Amino acid sequence: MKLKILxxxxxGILSQVVLCGSLLWAGENNTAAQNVAEISLTxxxxxxxxxxxxxxxxxxxxxxxxxxxxxxxxxxTAALITPRIDAIVMDRHVRLGDQVRLGQPLVTLFSVExxxxxxxxxxxxxxxKRVQSLGRDIVSPKRRQQTESDYREVVALxxxxxxxxxxxxxxxxxxxxxxxxxxxxxxxxxxxxxxxxFLVGALIPxxxxxxxxxxxxxxxIESPLSAREFxxxxxxxxxxIRGETFQGEAHxxxxxxxxxxxxxxxxxxxxxxxxxxxxxxxxxxDVAFVMSGDSQGILLPLEAVVRSPDGDQMVFIRDDDxxxxxxxxxxxxxxxxxxxxxxxxxxxxxxVRGAFFIQSELAKSGFSIHNH
Numbered sequence: 001m002k003l004k005i006l007x008x009x010x011x012g013i014l015s016q017v018v019l020c021g022s023l024l025w026a027g028e029n030n031t032a033a034q035n036v037a038e039i040s041l042t043x044x045x046x047x048x049x050x051x052x053x054x055x056x057x058x059x060x061x062x063x064x065x066x067x068x069x070x071x072x073x074x075x076x077t078a079a080l081i082t083p084r085i086d087a088i089v090m091d092r093h094v095r096l097g098d099q100v101r102l103g104q105p106l107v108t109l110f111s112v113e114x115x116x117x118x119x120x121x122x123x124x125x126x127x128x129k130r131v132q133s134l135g136r137d138i139v140s141p142k143r144r145q146q147t148e149s150d151y152r153e154v155v156a157l158x159x160x161x162x163x164x165x166x167x168x169x170x171x172x173x174x175x176x177x178x179x180x181x182x183x184x185x186x187x188x189x190x191x192x193x194x195x196x197x198f199l200v201g202a203l204i205p206x207x208x209x210x211x212x213x214x215x216x217x218x219x220x221i222e223s224p225l226s227a228r229e230f231x232x233x234x235x236x237x238x239x240x241i242r243g244e245t246f247q248g249e250a251h252x253x254x255x256x257x258x259x260x261x262x263x264x265x266x267x268x269x270x271x272x273x274x275x276x277x278x279x280x281x282x283x284x285x286d287v288a289f290v291m292s293g294d295s296q297g298i299l300l301p302l303e304a305v306v307r308s309p310d311g312d313q314m315v316f317i318r319d320d321d322x323x324x325x326x327x328x329x330x331x332x333x334x335x336x337x338x339x340x341x342x343x344x345x346x347x348x349x350x351x352v353r354g355a356f357f358i359q360s361e362l363a364k365s366g367f368s369i370h371n372h
Contacts, residue, residue, distance in 0.1 A: 038323040039316070039361050051354030053318050056346050058296040062335050065233055069223035069241070069270065069287040071279045073214035079188050081211035082204075084162045087111040089200050089210075090182060096196050100213065104187045107210055109162075115181030117157050122175050124151045191215040194281050216277045221250060223287045224265040230255070233289035239270055240288040246278040250287075299338040304352045305331065306359045315344060316351040316358050324351060324358050 041049070087109035094106055128151040131139050158168055163183050171177070195212035198204060221241060225233065239250045250272035259266055270287070272279070279285070300315065308314045313331055316324040329343035344350060351358060 037362060037365060038319065038325050039358050039365075040323045041358075041361070046354075049354045049357040051357065052352055053349045054352045056298055056300075056344055056348050056350050058346060059299045060292065061295045061297045061299075061340065063291040064335075065229060065289045065291075067223055067225065067229070067287050067289075068284055069221040071281055071283040071285060072220040072222055073194060073212065073216070073281045074218050074220050074271065077189075077191075077215035077218065078194075079191070079213045080209050081106060081185055081188075081213060082207050082209050083109055083111075083185070084160060085111050085113045085206050087114070087204055087206075089198055089202050089204060092196070092198075092200060093184075094193050094196075094211070096193055098193045100187045100191060100193065102187055102190050105184050106187055107185050109183055109185065109204075110179075110181045111161070111183070112181060114158075114161050114163070114183055115177075117154060117161060118163075118171060118177055118180055121154045121158060121171065122177070124154055125172060125175060127151075185210070187213060189213065189215060192277065192280075214281065216274050216280070218271055219274050219279050219281070220253065221270040221272060221279075221285060221287065222267045223270065224260065224263060224267050226265055227259075230266050230268065233268065233291065236289040236291050238290040240290065241270070241272050241279075241285050242288070243279060243283060243285040246274075246285070248272055248274075297332070297340045298342070298344060298346070299335060299340055300350065301338060301352050302334075304350060304355055305329065305339050305341065306355045309363060313341075315341070316355055317344065318349040318351065326362060 041051070088111070089107060090110050091108040092106075093108070094100055094104070100106070124147070128147055131144050131147045136144070155168075158171075159165075161183075162185060163171075164186055167183060191213045192215075193211055194214045196210065198210055204210060236252065239252065241248050241250050250270040253269045253271045255269065256267040304315055305313050306315075308326065308328060312328050314326050314328045317327050319325055327344060329341040332340040332342060334340075
C-alpha cells in the first residue's frame with residue numbers, strides 16, 4: 001500500500017486501510033506487513049532542492065587490502081646537518097619542529113681546527129697579494145707557485161670544514177676575526193627540523209648529526225607486507241592513505257627486495273603529497289591498496305543514503321508517477337567514496353542528490369517507515 005504525502009500536508013490514501021495512525025498493507029495470506037510512504041513534490045520543488053536521480057546499474061567492485069604504514073621523511077628531499085670537524089656547540093638558532101628557510105642560521109660551532117685554518121688564511125691572503133704585486137721578474141717561480149698552492153689549499157680547507165661562502169668572503173674582506181674558531185652552519189634547503197638531539201656546550205664529533213631537516217611537502221610511507229600480500233598489491237591502481245587529520249592518495253615508489261630478517265616481511269615504499277604538513281615522520285597511518293576486482297555490485301554516492309526515522313539506512317526510489325518512495329538498504333562497505341548496498345534492484349531510479357530534502361519531508365509526515 002502507498003501513502004501519498006503531498007507537499008501541502010494533505011494525505012491521499014491510494015489503497016487499503018489506515019489503522020490507529022499507522023499504515024498497514026496486508027500481503028498475500030496476511031503474512032507480511034509494511035508501511036510505504038510516498039513523497040510527492042512539484043517540479044519547482046525538485047529543481048529548487050537540486051534533486052537528481054540515476055538509474056541503478058551494476059559496477060565493478062574493488063579488491064582492497066588495508067594495512068598500516070609508518071610516515072618517514074622523503075629521503076630525496078631531506079638533509080642531515082653535521083659538523084665536518086670535531087666542534088663544540090656554542091649556540092642553537094632553531095628548535096625541533098621549526099620551519100626554516102634556505103640559508104637560515106641553524107647552529108654556531110667552535111673548532112680549534114677552524115681557528116687555525118682561519119688564521120692561516122688571513123696570513124696567506126696578504127702573502128699572496130704581495131707575491132702578485134711584485135711581479136714575475138722579482139719573485140721566483142718556485143716561491144710564486146708555493147704561495148699560490150698554500151693559498152688555494154687553505155681556501156679549500158675552510159670550505160671543507162663548513163665555512164659558508166658568505167662568511168668566507170667576509171673573512172677575506174675584513175682580514176680579521178672577532179671570535180676565532182667560531183662559525184655558523186646554515187640551512188642547505190627549506191624545510192622542517194625533524195630531529196635535534198644535542199645540547200649547547202656539547203662536543204660533537206665530526207659526522208655526528210646535529211639536525212635532520214626535511215622538506216615535508218612530500219613524505220614517504222613504508223608498509224610491511226607478507227609475500228602473499230606483496231604479490232597481491234603489486235598491481236594496485238590506487239593507494240589511499242588515512243590518518244587522524246589526513247586523507248589522500250599515494251603512489252608506489254619502490255619495494256624492498258630483501259625480507260626483513262625479524263618479521264619475514266617485505267616493505268613497500270609509498271610517496272604522498274603532504275599539503276599543510278599534516279603528516280610527520282614517526283606517525284602511523286592506514287594504507288588501503290585498491291585493486292580491480294572480478295565481482296560486481298550496486299554502488300551509490302554517500303549522499304544518496306540517509307537515515308530513516310527509526311535509525312536504519314535508506315534511499316529514495318522514484319516511481320512511475322514521479323513520487324519518491326523510501327527504501328531501506330543495507331550498506332555492505334565503502335568503496336572510493338561510495339556505498340555498496342543491497343536492497344534495491346538494477347533498473348530502479350534512485351535519488352543520488354537531494355535525498356536529505358526528501359528525508360526532511362518524510363520526517364514532517366510523522367510516519368515510521370518499516371521496509372524489511
